[in-house]
Amino acid sequence: MPAEGSGPLADVAPEPGVAKPDPILVVDGVTRRFGGLSAVDVDHLEVQRGLITALIGPNGAGKTTFFNVVTGFDGANSGRWTFDGRSVGGMAAHKVARLGMVRTFQLTKALAKLSVIENMKLGAVGQRGEGFLSALVPTLWRVQEREIEARADSLLERFSLGHMRGEYAGSLSGGQRKLLEMARALMAEPALVMLDEPMAGVNPALTQSLLEHVKALRDEEHRTVVFVEHDMDVVYDISDWVVVMANGRIIAEGTPTAIGANKDVIDAYLGTHHDAPLSEAEEERVLAEIEAVIAKESASD
Amino acid sequence: MAAPASAQDDDAGGDEPTEAARGFLFILVEAEDGGRDEKQPVAEVEITVRSADGEEIGSATTDDEGRWEVPVPGPGRYEAEIDTDSLPEDVELRDDDKQVQPFGLRPGQARTVQFPLGDDPRNVRSTFDEAISLAVAGVNFGLIIAVTAIGLSLIFGTTGLTNFSHGELVAFGSLTAYFLNQTLGIHLVPAALGAMVIGGAFAGSLDLGLWRPLRRRHTGLIAMMVISIGVGLLLRYLYLYQFGGRTRPYGDYAIQDRLDFGRLTITPRDIASILISLGVLIAVGLMLQRTKIGKAMRAVSDNPDLAASSGIDVERVILFVWVAGGALAALGGVLLGLAEQVSWQGGFRLLLLMFAGVTLGGLGTAYGALVGSFIIGLFVQMSTLWISPEIKTVPALVVLILILLVRPQGILGRAERIG
Amino acid sequence: MDWGGIFENTLRAAIAKDAIVFALAAIGLNVHFGYTGLLNFGQAGFVALGAYGTAITVDYYGQSLWLGVLATIASAVVFALLLGVPTLRLRTDYLAIVTIAASEGLRLLLRSVTLGDFTGGSTGLSGFAGDFYSINPLPGGRYGFGPFRYSSDTWWMLTVGWTLVLLATLLVWALMRSPWGRVLKSIREDENAARSLGKNVYYYKMQSLVLGGVIGALGGFVNAVATRSVQPDNYGTAITFFAYTALILGGTARIWGPVVGAMLFWVVISFTEGVLREAIGNEVIPSSFMSTTQVGQVRFMLVGLGLALLMIFRPQGIFGDRRELALDAR
Structure with missing residues (x-):
């Protein structure tokens, strides 16, 4: 865990829109309006590679809409953004995902009538058996399918879901679904994982294990993580950088300590x-x- | 799926077992009373039939009734040619390309080959007059669709359900009014009001007895749409069972003289229908705009969760929408019955146009449904200037597909958010 | 009451032409609705194109039956693209609306005088099935066992029909156990989840719509050669909902669901109609209450009621899995 005053972002000024040394996601002038309401209005944001960035803010601040826009699930009214140096503004969601920016959802999307292992196997990209004609010739995809299954099983073990592999995903508990969704996202080998409220609705006994998994994404697999969270303890515990949104804008960013010290932010937007x-x-x-x-x-x- | 009745092979009638080509030559003359054009036979015209390889099979001359017939040796492909020199001096072939007409014959078939003569009747009555009378019919029809579609759109807006049995609420109205009017002998005006009350109650009881319990057990929208199809099928054939397959008119206002306003002629019935629709639509608009329940309806359409959290009784609003939508559908059904007679499947036919209208205007928006339906109704009627009335709903469907390609949220709808 | 006759008819209905036609239509719907979650309310249109594709090619253009089958498949593909392109990016209601409207519009076009030269108008076409029966390799005459005694031509039609059902089932089975089928099922469960995992949802939905449509069109082909005629009013929207009822009866997203469902569907219909007709004939039911023409209408009412009740109480079909029921109740 990064100690105070160390880490790659120690010298970055805690101000909105500040440049980072090695950004994986760069967002410029993105706006999204619904009717007359401006849901997202972000001038500039950079997300540092290989770290955990928390996105916080009060209800209705535009965090989820922001997620939707950058991952291609919603259209922006204006703006440009790049992922890993490639412009992905206006790109279809599935293409964004294939490039390595994979998101999860606030309301979990476990595919209820598919088994847990099928859920996992779906996550792998570049499957030869996903073409219509090649699907009819199992010899083309059997070997790959076995590899994918092995990878899925080891991920399930890691996320303590191994014993559920044959069950319908719909029979999992809320926390298990969150775990499954995160594990499934990892099947795509993403460089950037965007988690929308990964802890919401999770039984406290599971929270700690979920947190450990998120940290492992950074420490063991060197992936970048952006996550939306309300619980400030969680934010302080695992994030390297915190971005604060309110009314669609980014009003502050900085290390957890810097944000924690920012009394205005706490008072104005994170009231009890x-x-x-x-x-x-x-x-x-x-x-x-x-x-x-x-x-x-x-x-x- | 029964086998076809072979006796229907030729609508000109006849039971000859052998193959033949025949026809009826006539010109259309305007009837003196301004009614339908009359067919005047053209006699003494020669028609020759040849086989596909050009061998002459036989020829015939039209009799005093304009009829001709040439027997042919068997099934196959033939062509018939009219001798234009034998036509009376003032009569010409409508379309020079039609002087020779190829046709095929199946075993035992006697086929009618038509040679249209004289000007197209649609050109005889000036296209302009035709357009005016179609526009009047279109305005009436468009308003009727609008009256019925408001309920469809509001039900969608407040519950998310695309109700595929909404057409049966329309038919319920026209059939109930028919029962009150023709069976019980009540005058059509009170019968129509009665149909609205009963129609509203029927729709309300559908919500209370079926849809509300389904919402309560969180039945998915897709399942609900399939259920609505089942309910629609059940009701539609219940109507057929009770009412029979024929179309029938109401006992009042069925036959009226047209009022003459220069080039525009219109029946008092159509004027009344247009005024009633307009009045009802304005009243609905005011209700949505001004009254508390109207505002609540729009709030629920906009965001049910937000509305519920702000203390609006969402279920009560939905029930109100069903009752009001059912009453409006019933009224639309009566007006439809006036315009086109009462039929067990009139509602289902209208449903497809309602869909086109509601989609054109924007699914879920009350005003969009109104504008879109009006445009569709006008468009459907006007399209018969160029196409045969039997396929007049097809262009409306083309509009439906085009609007989904270009602007899926409809002309008045807002872009939707996904994810 | 002639119970023996009723039971014989009921048994025959299980393997008769209609069971084949609706099995194929329902297999197609199973691909759409059961596996992909697409609400195609216009399967009747695909069935109609299947029938007319063959009939017009052979009867009007004088081409061979094989070209007719090709035309049947091609027209279903074009129809699927026409309906899918504008709707498959949108909420599923739009597909339902456009498909039901298109299938009814198609029927109106087929019966119109405007296209009468090609389609035979409201009379339809006949005289195109000769090629189909001329290649009948079965011995002539009339033979069979028990209640199943048919002419050689009928046996030939049944053989070809059930072979098509078997092949379509096999194809769906092979596809649905593959990763391709997994993507389809994931779209049914939650298309945004599929999208977030890099699947081109639009593309898969289109493939599904085309595949199911073509299978449905083969049902139309069978109906056309079996009755040796096509008539537009035999392809009304009700066909779609008969097929839905059959599918849900047998169980959606099950390989044999649509086949078992279609057989069962016609067994039930044939039995109830047999009983009703007998009852009216023997004046058990007074003719003032129900006439024999009304029996045909009762069929539609029963199907409507059955469809709604199945969807409410047993959406997983009558052989459905308890675990799935538990999931639905969540």
């Missing part, structure tokens, strides 16, 4: 209520928002 049920005042605000959306729509009609 961010995960609590809506208060009455907030309910009022939500209602007002609905009204505003409706007003805007009728104006544009």
Whole structure:
């Protein structure tokens, strides 16, 4: 774990949009609007290769939309971004994934009626048996399939899911699904793993093991990780760099210590209520928002 | 899938076991009362039939009724030629390319070969007049589709369900009004109001008895769409079982003289239908814009979770949408029955046009459904200027596919987010 | 009541022409709906193209039956592309809407006077099946066992039909155990998950739509040669939903589901109609309550009700797996 004052980003200034020594993902002027609401408006962001970057911010800050945009799951209204030096702006999601930027989802997408091992095997890229005609000739893909299965089994063991390999993925617990989704993403051998709230809804007993897996991605496999998280303890524990979003913008970034010391960030955006049920005042605000959306729509009609 | 009835081989009638070519030569003359054009036979015209390799088989001259017939030796390919010199002086072949016409004969078939003469009837009545009368019919039809499609669109907006049995709510309205009007002898106006009330109640009970329980057990949307197809099939054939396959008119306003406004002629029935649709659509617009339930409906369409968290009773709103949508569908059904007579499958036919309209306007948007449906209705009727009325829904389908290619969210819809 | 006659008819229905046609249509739907999660509500259109592709090629253009079969396959491919290109990037409702509208539009075109020269209008075409029966290698005459006594030509049709069913089943089996099939199933479960793992979802959906459509079209071919005629009104949208009911009855995403389902479907239909007709004939059911023409309508009502009830209570089919049911209940 990087100690205070060491690591590759120790000398990087804790300010929004700051340049990093070896960025794997560079985002420039990306905006995404829904109706009149600006969900994402990021001037500049660089993600350092080989480290764990946390993306935090209050509900509705645009973190998931930002994930969707850079991974090709949603279109941007404007902006450019590069992954590993290649421009991937506007590229289809599956192509982005094949380049090595693989994401998971906030609501897990375990493929319920496929077995756990089939879920895993799906993750491998470049499968010869995935072509229509070659699928009909098993000799073309049997050997590769066995290799993939062996890799999948060893990953399942690592993620303590080995005993579930034959079960339907739909029968796993919420935490196990998170594990499965992360393991499945690794089947694609990604250089950059983007985890959308990997700990959400996970039973506390599993949290620690999940955290260890995330750290292992960096320390043992030298992959880059970006993850969205609400729990500040988790963020402090495993991340090398923290990016704070609010209202679609990046309002602060820095090492966990620097962000932790940034009283304004804590007060303004990470107040204790961010995960609590809506208060009455907030309910009022939500209602007002609905009204505003409706007003805007009728104006544009 | 029954075997075809071979007696239907030729609509000109006849039971001859042998193969033959025949026809009926006529010109169209405008009827004096302004009604349908009349067919006036053309006699003493010679027609020659040859085999495919050019050998003459026989020839015939049209009789006083304009009829001719040439027997041929057996099945195969032939061609028929009309001798244009034998035509009366003031009569010409409509299309010079049609002087020789190839045709094939199956065993036992007697085939009608037509040589259209004189000007195209659509050109006799000026295209402009035809366009005006089609535009009036199109406005009426478009408004009817709009009235019925609002429910379809709002149900989609609030529940996510594309209801493939919505056409059966339309048919329910027209059949209920028929029952009240023709069986119980109630005048059509109160019968239509009654059909709206019963139609709304029927749709509401469908939501309470079927769709709400399904939502509660978190049945998937795809499964619900398949269920809606099953419900539609059940209802449609229940209607056929009860009502029979014939189309029938209502007892009131069925036969009316056309009012004459210069080049525009229109029945009072059509005027009333257009005004009623317009009034209802404006009322629906005001309700969505001004009333509390209307705003709630739009809030639920926009984001059900957000609306629920803000204290709106989503289930109550959905029930209201079903009742209102059912009543509007029933009204549309009555208006459709007035325009085209009552039929057990009128609703299903309309459903496909509703889909085209709603998609054109933007799935899930109330105003989009209205605008899109109106355009589709007008377009369908106007297209019969150029194409045969029997395939008039086909261009609407082409529009549906084109709009999905170019602007899938429809003309008034917003781009959707995925992932 | 002639129970013996009813049971014989019911047994025959299990292997008769309609069971073949709907088995093929349902195998196609199984690829679409069962394995890929595509909501194709226009399988009737594929079946119709299958029938007319052969009929028009042979009857109008005077070409050979083999070219007709090729035309059948080609027209299904084109139809699938036409429907798939605009819709497969969108939510699945759009595919459902466009396919049901296209299949009905196609029927209207087929029966129209405008295209009457090619299609025979509402009468349809006949006289194209000669080539099919002229290559019948089976001995002439009428033979069989038990209730299954058919003419040589019928045996030939049944042989070819069931061979096609077997081949289609084999093809689907081979594909679905491969990584290709795994991608299809993953799209059914969650297309965004498949996308996030680098799968070109649009491309796979298109392949699935084409494959299932072609198999459905072969059903149309069988129907055309078996009845030796094509008629547009035999290819209404109801065909699609008969096939759905058969598929769900037998079990979606099961190799033999559509085949067993189609046989069972016609057994049930034949039995109920047999009983109803007998009951009306013997005045057990008064003719004022139901006439024999209405029996045909009862069929559609039963199918509609059955489809809805199956989808609500046994979406995994009557032989479904308990574990899958448990997953659905989640």
